[in-house]
Amino acid sequence: MSTEKSARKSAWLKRALAAASLFMFSANAAPAQDVPDFMKIVEVNEGPPAAKSKIAFDNIYALNEGMFPIYEHSLAIYKEHFRARQNLIMALFSAKGGRFILYRKGQPPLEAPPPPEIYRLAKSIGHCAMGTYTLVAPYVTSSSTDLSWKGEMQAYRTRVATAIASLNDVDIKPEDRALLLDTAKQILAFMDKCLANNSFTFTDVETYAHNIKPDLVKLIAVSSAAQVGHWYDVLTEWKALLGKDWDTTYGLSNSIYVARQNNILYSTLVQFMGKEAMNDRLLLLETTDFTASSEDMLTALMRILSDRALGMVFYKNYRLMDYELLGGGGRAAIMAESAKRGMKVELPPLVPYNSTAWPWKTDPSTGSGPTQLDDIH
Secondary structure, eight states: OOHHHHHHHHHHHHHHHHHHHHHHHHHHHHHHHHSOHHHHHHTOOOSOOOOHHHHHHHHHHHHHHHHHHHHHHHHHHHHHHHHHHOOEEEEEOOTTSOEEEEEOTTSOOEEOOOOOHHHHHHHHHHHHHHHHHHHHGGGTTTTTTOTHHHHHHHHHHHHHHHHHHHGGGSOOOHHHHHHHHHHHHHHHHHHHHHHHHTOOOHHHHHHHHHHHHHHHHHHHHHHHHHHHHHHHHHHHHHHHHHGGGGGGOEEEEEEOGGGSTTOHHHHHHHHHHOGGGBTTTEEEEEOSSSSOOHHHHHHHHHHHHHHHHHHHHHHSOTTGGGSOTTHHHHHHHHHHHHHHTTOOOOOOOOOOTTOOSOSSOOOGGGOOSOOSHHHHO
16 A cells, blocks of 8 residues: 555544544533523532432332321311311410300301400519519629610509509409509519619519519419309300200310419310310310410311321221320330430330320329429418
């Protein structure tokens, strides 16, 4: 082969290889080139593909996620059926001394009026006494140098003085008016002393608290009597209204942490519905806020009742699902792990699923000290 022919063949091979390389590069790069840059910012995954194990986990766990829309849809159906077939009394905490709502089957809700005004007046004055303490408490070590408290106290003092001037115009018993007046005057005197001295000490605050305490105890008695007496009247009327349906009526109340032990509204319902109804038809639901919406409470009740039906179908026990289903396994696991580590196990006693015990602390042997305000006062 001549040198010229050999050179031509070599040049042809180089061009062919270059063309092939260009074709291969273009074929591989084509998808990326076909996607606009604005898509690649967030939409296009150019990283490594997801691991098969991750895909498999997501596929299986999607069953749990997909359950919630089904559950929510079913709850709406349960709620509609319950309202058409059952009676319910809902007792909710409120600033007015509670809200009692009667849901009669197939009828619009009936809400009772709030307790008499003396309940709110006594509670307002009592809260003012403690609110004044809360105002000064952060400054007991610096009241003379940090006067941040002074403007707020002057403003609150005006409110106290206005309340005192208004006491003659409220329609309450003379003895109740005298108690409110005495308490408010003690608050005003403490404020005036602080403002006149431009300071206060912890001893001043403690003396104020101790001196006003007897009035606060009396205010508690006045407000509680008004509140409980009112709801007794309401429940007496509703029990007569429902007649024979009373024994199948549900009761529902809410509670925050501090109101669990002596929950006034729930305890009142117990007196009318009986101990045998507790944890069965009469339920106390712990909530995170002092007030709870009636709709949220009704939804929570539907969750409980629908889960009870599920427990009966699956496990032949209507109340099983009132207790965390994983709790039994968790209890066993806690005991096993504690044993491995030589730890003492602290667990609540096992109780029957259909227990009618009070839904709060009831065993006096578990602690020591006072059990009520009278023990201290």
